[in-house]
Amino acid sequence: MYYLKGLENNINNIIAIAKRQNHDIQTLTDLKRGYLNAVSELQQDVSYNKDCALAHFLAQTPYYSEDLDEILSLTRKYKDFSLLTDIQDVSDSMEAPKLTSIEKAKPAFVRAITQLKEFDEDLYGLMLLAVNTFFYCPATNNLGGGSTSSAVGVIWCSYKQEWTTDDIIEFLVHELTHQLVFIDEIAIGHYYDMDALAEPRNFAISSILRKPRPLDKVIHALIVANEIQKLRGILKLKGTERAHPSSEILRTSIPTSIDSILSMNNIDQLIKPRVFELIESIQVSNLEAA
Numbered sequence: 035m036y037y038l039k040g041l042e043n044n045i046n047n048i049i050a051i052a053k054r055q056n057h058d059i060q061t062l063t064d065l066k067r068g069y070l071n072a073v074s075e076l077q078q079d080v081s082y083n084k085d086c087a088l089a090h091f092l093a094q095t096p097y098y099s100e101d102l103d104e105i106l107s108l109t110r111k112y113k114d115f116s117l118l119t120d121i122q123d124v125s126d127s128m129e130a131p132k133l134t135s136i137e138k139a140k141p142a143f144v145r146a147i148t149q150l151k152e153f154d155e156d157l158y159g160l161m162l163l164a165v166n167t168f169f170y171c172p173a174t175n176n177l178g179g180g181s182t183s184s185a186v187g188v189i190w191c192s193y194k195q196e197w198t199t200d201d202i203i204e205f206l207v208h209e210l211t212h213q214l215v216f217i218d219e220i221a222i223g224h225y226y227d228m229d230a231l232a233e234p235r236n237f238a239i240s241s242i243l244r245k246p247r248p249l250d251k252v253i254h255a256l257i258v259a260n261e262i263q264k265l266r267g268i269l270k271l272k273g274t275e276r277a278h279p280s281s282e283i284l285r286t287s288i289p290t291s292i293d294s295i296l297s298m299n300n301i302d303q304l305i306k307p308r309v310f311e312l313i314e315s316i317q318v319s320n321l322e323a324a
Contacts, residue, residue: 035211035214035215035218035257035261036156036157036160036207036210036211036214036261037260037261037264037265037268037319038257038260038261038264038312038315038316038319039218039312039315041156041160044160044164044214044217044218045160045163047214047217047218047220047221047222048065048069048163048164048217048221049065050221051068051069051072051073051217051220051221052064052065052066052067052068052069052071052072053068054068054072054075055068055071055072055075056068056071062163063088063091063092065163066088066091066092066163067088069163069187070084070087070088070166070187073166073186073187076186076220077184077185077186079111080108080111080184080185080186080187080188081104081107081108082097082099082104082107082108082166082167082188083097083099083101083104083167084166086099086167087166087167090162091162091163094159094162095162096143096147096161096162096165096168097166097167097168098140098143098144098167098168098169098170099167099168099169100133100136100137100140102131102132102133102136104167104169105131105136105169105170105171106130106131108167108169108185108188108190109128109131109169109171109190111182111184111185111188112128112180112182112184112185112190128171128172128173128190128192129171129172129173129174131169131170131171135170135172136169136170136171139170139172139191139193140170142193142197142199142202143168143170143191143193143202145199145202146199146202146203146206147161147206149199149203150203150206150207153203153269154268154269157207157210160210160214161206161210164187164210164213164214164217165187165188165189165209165210165213166187166188167187167188167189168188168189168191169188169189169190169191170190170191170192171190171191171192172192173192177192178191178192178193178194178197178205178277179191179192179193179205179209180192180209180212181209181212181213181216183216186213186216186217186220187213189206189209189210189213191205193205193277194276196276197276197277201276201277202277203265203269204262204265204266204277204278205277207261207262207265208258208261208262208277208278211254211257211258211261212254212258215253215254215257218308218312222306222308223306223308224250224253224305224306224308224309225249225250225304225305225306225309226303226304226305226306227303227304228250230303230304231248231249231250231304232248234246236248236249236298236300236304237249237252238252238291238294238295238298239252239287239290239291239294240252240255240291241255241256241259241284241287241288241290241291242255242258242259242278242279242284242287243255244287244290249295249304249305252291252294252295253295253305253309253312253313255291256288256291256292256312256313256316257312257316259284259287259288259291260288260316260319260320262278262281262284263281263284263285263319263320264319266281267281285320288316288320289317289320292313292316292317295313296313
C-alpha cells in the first residue's frame, strides 16, 4: 500500500480512523493517540501497553514487546477462528513465548528495522504510525510471523535464524502492507458481505500461495506481491527468497490472480469500488515492473 497508493493516502486513512476518537488532530502525537484509541475501541479485547506504544512513537522507535503476559495475550488473537480462516495450523504452530528467545531474536529485528529507516525514512515513519506493537513468538513450522484483522496494529514476528537482514525487511514490509490494507478497509470499505467471501465458489487464486483462497486473502496477497516487487526494485534488496517467491514468479502470478477475481460472475456483488481501484493500480504497477 505504501508503494501502491503513496504515503499521503495511507496517512489520510489513519487520520480518518483517528478522528473517530479525536476530532482535533493538530500534531503527529494527536494522530497517534487518536489512532491508538480508535483501534482500542474497535477491538477492545486486544491488550498491549498503549502508553509504551505512544512513548516509543514519540521517540521514533518501534515498540518491541518483551512482556511475557502481554505477548501471551496477543498470541491468543491469532487463535481467533472465523469463516474466513483457511489456514488452520497458524495458532497451533506458535510456541509458548520465552524471555530468552524474545531477547535472542531482538537484535535481528533491530538491525532490519534500522536498515529500513536508513533506506526510506518515510516508510519507516509510516510503519511506526500504523504498527502499535511488535512481538516475537517462535513457530514450529516455516511461518515467519503474521498479522490478523483481529488485532489491527499488531505484528507477530517469528523470523528464522537463517533469514538475512534483507529477508526480515521483506517480512516487515509484507506485514506492514497487511496492516495498511486493514486500515484502508476500516476507513473506506472493501466488501459488501464478508460471509459470502467464505463460500468456496467465491474463492480466487492467491498470487503468493498460488492456490484458491477467500477473496479478502487474495486481495491482500495481490497488494503484498506488488509491494515486495517494488521494495526489491527500489532498495536493491538481496533476499534469499526464503520469505517470498522470486520477483519473476510474483510478476507472472499477479495477472493470473487478477483474472481469477475479475472473471467471477458475481464480483460486483462482492467487492466495493475501492477494491476495483486497488486492482487497477496493481495492474498498472505490474506492467511497469515487466
